[in-house]
Amino acid sequence: MKFSFKILLCSIMIMAAAFGIGGYFFINYVFETSLDREIEQAMNESSILRFAFETAALNIPSKYAVLQDSTIREIGLNLENSGEGRLLRISDEDRVMVYESEGFAEGEELLSKIQEQTRAYQVIEQNGSYYIQTGTLLNAMDRILYLETMKDVTAVFEERAQGFSVYRRLTLIMLFSCSVAMFFISSWLTRPIRQLTRAAREMTRGDYSYRAEQISQDEMGQLTRDFNRMAGALEENIHKLEREVRAREDFIAAFSHELKTPLTAIIGYADLLRSRKLDEEQHFLSANYIYTEGKRLETMSLRLLDIIVTKRYELDARMFDAAVLFDYLRDMYAEREDIRLICEYQESRVRGEADLLKTVLLNLVDNAYKASEPGSRVEVHGERTGEGYLFSVRDYGAGIPQEEQEKITEAFYMVDKSRSRSRNGAELGLALCTEILKLHGSALQIESRVGEGSCFRFLLPWEEVKDSEQKAD
Amino acid sequence: MIKILIVDDEKPICDLIHIHLSAAGYHCESVQDGLSAIDRIERENFDLILLDIMLPGADGFDIMEYIRPLQIPVIFITAKNDVRDKVRGLKLGAEDYLVKPFDMVELAARIEVVLRRFHKTESVLQAGDVTVDLEARKVTRAGQPVVLTNKEYGLLVLFIQNKNVALFKEKLYEKVWEDEYIADSRTLELHVQRLRRKMGWENNLVAVYKVGYRLEI
Numbered sequence: 001m002k003f004s005f006k007i008l009l010c011s012i013m014i015m016a017a018a019f020g021i022g023g024y025f026f027i028n029y030v031f032e033t034s035l036d037r038e039i040e041q042a043m044n045e046s047s048i049l050r051f052a053f054e055t056a057a058l059n060i061p062s063k064y065a066v067l068q069d070s071t072i073r074e075i076g077l078n079l080e081n082s083g084e085g086r087l088l089r090i091s092d093e094d095r096v097m098v099y100e101s102e103g104f105a106e107g108e109e110l111l112s113k114i115q116e117q118t119r120a121y122q123v124i125e126q127n128g129s130y131y132i133q134t135g136t137l138l139n140a141m142d143r144i145l146y147l148e149t150m151k152d153v154t155a156v157f158e159e160r161a162q163g164f165s166v167y168r169r170l171t172l173i174m175l176f177s178c179s180v181a182m183f184f185i186s187s188w189l190t191r192p193i194r195q196l197t198r199a200a201r202e203m204t205r206g207d208y209s210y211r212a213e214q215i216s217q218d219e220m221g222q223l224t225r226d227f228n229r230m231a232g233a234l235e236e237n238i239h240k241l242e243r244e245v246r247a248r249e250d251f252i253a254a255f256s257h258e259l260k261t262p263l264t265a266i267i268g269y270a271d272l273l274r275s276r277k278l279d280e281e282q283h284f285l286s287a288n289y290i291y292t293e294g295k296r297l298e299t300m301s302l303r304l305l306d307i308i309v310t311k312r313y314e315l316d317a318r319m320f321d322a323a324v325l326f327d328y329l330r331d332m333y334a335e336r337e338d339i340r341l342i343c344e345y346q347e348s349r350v351r352g353e354a355d356l357l358k359t360v361l362l363n364l365v366d367n368a369y370k371a372s373e374p375g376s377r378v379e380v381h382g383e384r385t386g387e388g389y390l391f392s393v394r395d396y397g398a399g400i401p402q403e404e405q406e407k408i409t410e411a412f413y414m415v416d417k418s419r420s421r422s423r424n425g426a427e428l429g430l431a432l433c434t435e436i437l438k439l440h441g442s443a444l445q446i447e448s449r450v451g452e453g454s455c456f457r458f459l460l461p462w463e464e465v466k467d468s469e470q471k472a473d
Numbered sequence: 474m475i476k477i478l479i480v481d482d483e484k485p486i487c488d489l490i491h492i493h494l495s496a497a498g499y500h501c502e503s504v505q506d507g508l509s510a511i512d513r514i515e516r517e518n519f520d521l522i523l524l525d526i527m528l529p530g531a532d533g534f535d536i537m538e539y540i541r542p543l544q545i546p547v548i549f550i551t552a553k554n555d556v557r558d559k560v561r562g563l564k565l566g567a568e569d570y571l572v573k574p575f576d577m578v579e580l581a582a583r584i585e586v587v588l589r590r591f592h593k594t595e596s597v598l599q600a601g602d603v604t605v606d607l608e609a610r611k612v613t614r615a616g617q618p619v620v621l622t623n624k625e626y627g628l629l630v631l632f633i634q635n636k637n638v639a640l641f642k643e644k645l646y647e648k649v650w651e652d653e654y655i656a657d658s659r660t661l662e663l664h665v666q667r668l669r670r671k672m673g674w675e676n677n678l679v680a681v682y683k684v685g686y687r688l689e690i
Contacts, residue, residue, distance in 0.1 A: 256552075257552045260574055261483050263573075265489060267574050268485075268574070272492060272493070274684070276496065276639070289485040292485075293485055
């Protein structure tokens with residue numbers, strides 16, 4: 001059953017019970033007050049009649065010392081006729097009826113209850129009408145008589161019945177209108193739930209960007225907010241995964257492309273050597289190409305292996321002098337005449353694995369030279385900052401266009417889409433640097449302008465970055 | 474002489490194609506980037522262009538736009554084995570599309586077909602006193618017509634197109650029979666022997682030890 005329907009049903013049930021019980025008590029209360037009033041009136045009337053009887057008895061010329069039954073009947077008749085709809089019964093000392101109006105109730109139940117100084121009454125039903133029957137004792141001329149009266153109170157009972165029927169109709173109308181109102185209220189209250197259901201379904205169907213509309217600020221609103229936040233996190237994760245898959249596909253496509261070119265050359269030249277008689281120059285050329293293209297494949301596969309190994313590597317970070325790195329770079333490039341390497345650095349201890357950092361710097365310097373004209377300057381700086389030791393490698397070469405800068409660290413990505421051979425597998429270098437720096441809790445920052453050169457920076461933090469913090473990014 | 478322009482940014486590939494095509498009797502030129510390719514195409518006349526797609530400067534598709542009005546046949550040679558690229562290349566008006574790594578004999582054959590389609594090449598091959606009319610599919614030896622089976626004819630054309638080149642048994646078999654070569658099969662040997670007798674090439678069509686055959690003329 002729908003939740004809003006449950007709310008509706010429950011509230012209808014509660015309303016019906018409340019209306020019913022409340023109405024019943026109210027109408028009964030009204031009825032009882034009216035009845036009490038009627039009883040009081042009946043009692044008063046009874047007193048008046050008693051008084052009137054006693055007065056009338058006194059006024060009768062006393063032929064006899066004792067009141068005669070006929071006289072009683074006479075007075076009774078007079079009393080009955082003096083008021084409209086008056087019914088009375090008079091009985092003698094032995095509770096034997098002396099005078100009785102027509103239509104007076106039968107039975108002597110009340111009569112037996114009448115005592116001296118007490119007045120009795122009862123409500124009786126007779127032929128579909130309701131009466132209040134009262135009884136009292138009266139003294140007239142040494143006789144003790146019982147006077148009973150009857151007062152018609154059918155109207156009070158009819159009023160009650162009518163009250164019930166009106167109220168029943170009213171209750172139905174109220175229940176109906178309340179139900180209609182409740183229906184709207186319950187569906188309004190459950191709207192956030194329906195929104196959430198819809199959002200969950202849309203997401204199941206694959207639309208991860210769908211969000212539930214936030215309607216209220218209450219607990220439902222909180223739930224919606226939390227749900228949307230969760231959906232956002234999910235969407236982000238999925239996009240991240242998709243990007244990773246795409247990156248992997250791109251990588252495989254690029255890798256197979258990178259493989260094919262040297263393979264074509266190697267197979268082609270080998271075939272040339274085995275099937276033709278070549279002159280010496282061609283022979284050398286072919287053998288040389290096979291060698292250099294083979295080397296290119298080798299470099300590529302080694303670099304690739306480095307990247308894969310680095311991805312799973314456990315860093316063995318130690319403190320060492322930054323000077324070690326710069327000395328190493330100087331040694332490496334000391335014999336190259338076409339290269340002017342300028343190292344400037346502040347002495348400091350840094351944290352990291354020296355061999356890996358050497359690889360990073362070597363790759364960056366190598367790339368810097370590839371991007372520059374022969375003989376131009378490449379500067380390597382090291383400086384202490386608040387957060388860590390900042391390395392930067394600057395060249396004054398071709399520069400990298402803005403839109404390429406993000407992709408440049410992807411394996412096999414190259415700024416020049418031709419994938420020119422002169423780079424000789426170096427395209428994997430930056431991807432390797434990125435992996436190594438990730439191990440150190442650092443990242444490569446690229447600042448470059450086309451025609452002016454590029455600057456690659458990375459910050460080696462002083463403190464070891466906690467795992468949890470790394471995950472938090 | 475047929476002039477062919479090779480456009481590929483990989484020098485080894487350019488040189489490789491150059492060596493092969495020169496040996497097959499074509500005049501070849503090669504350039505390594507898109508812009509100089511366009512330069513050369515504008516200044517000189519070529520009968521055929523072998524075009525790589527990924528090039529520095531301007532890519533193969535861009536260059537194709539320049540070539541189209543000139544009506545020069547183009548064969549794409551590329552490492553991109555992507556159906557969309559293939560369709561795009563062919564829609565731009567390329568005659569053929571070869572994916573690296575490709576076989577040089579294959580390339581030579583494709584070039585031959587394209588050139589013949591454009592009537593740029595002689596449809597008559599000559600080797601000694603043997604003449605092969607590719608269009609009429611007619612073979613004559615010293616003026617006398619020779620009757621050859623389909624396979625013999627295929628072999629003959631391959632040998633004449635690759636004069637003085639050692640052709641491997643598996644390559645011959647794959648080209649002519651269009652099937653995988655079975656090492657111990659004597660089918661090829663029998664056909665070569667019959668061809669030798671029919672053409673009078675007992676001394677010209679020599680067996681190369683452990684390799685295959687070579688037509689020496």
